[in-house]
Amino acid sequence: MELLEDRGDSDPAARAMAAHMRTDLERLDRVAHRFERIGHDPKLEPVDVTVMVDRIAGYFRSRVPTLANTITIDVTHADGPLVVQGDLVLLEWVIEVLVKNAVDALAGHGGHIALSTRMRPEGGACIRVADDGPGVPRDLRVRVFDPGFSTKEGGWGIGLSLARRIVHENHHGRLSLVPTERGATFDVTLH
């Protein structure tokens, strides 16, 4: 990376490529530390959830289909910097699980994913991940957070149970499936 970044001084294309690779490398570094964070006391630090959500949206945006069965991702922040005490590595994992599920739900048809953040009047933050896919059938709503529950061929049913554990146990927050007429909407509430 350093060699590439050095060369980038004279070559704009190399500089842009090096910047992307640096971002991916930093993400991989955080991903590599995910599991070890689960079993330990949470390392809570100030996390600006608007920055985190922007970064995750950017990551997925450059990886979802854009030519056929297009998936669009947009982000809305109701407030400026929105800082909570949290474990960035784990919170990022939670939002990635939700966005990944939304992408899965839209696969083959395309659709829209809306990420949003807002300050809660009583303090803390709410992060919402909403898609306009088929949604979760009413009778399955209580089961989606169960470990091992999956409706996907080859699905592990791990994502939501893990995400809920991170939000509830490590952050004393709440992860919920919001009742909606269309699509699926998940709220992460943090203090």
Ligand SMILES: Nc1ncnc2c1ncn2[C@@H]1O[C@H](COP(=O)(O)OP(=O)(O)OP(=O)(O)O)[C@@H](O)[C@H]1O
């Ligand atoms: N956005 C969504 N739209 C529709 N159904 C969803 C959505 N998110 C989750 N689900 C349902 O909840 C189930 C459980 O999700 P979870 O992420 O825990 O497991 P999975 O995606 O099936 O497998 P994996 O462990 O690989 O993520 C899914 O199989 C799906 O039926």
Ligand SMILES: [Mg+2]
């Ligand atoms: Mg999943």
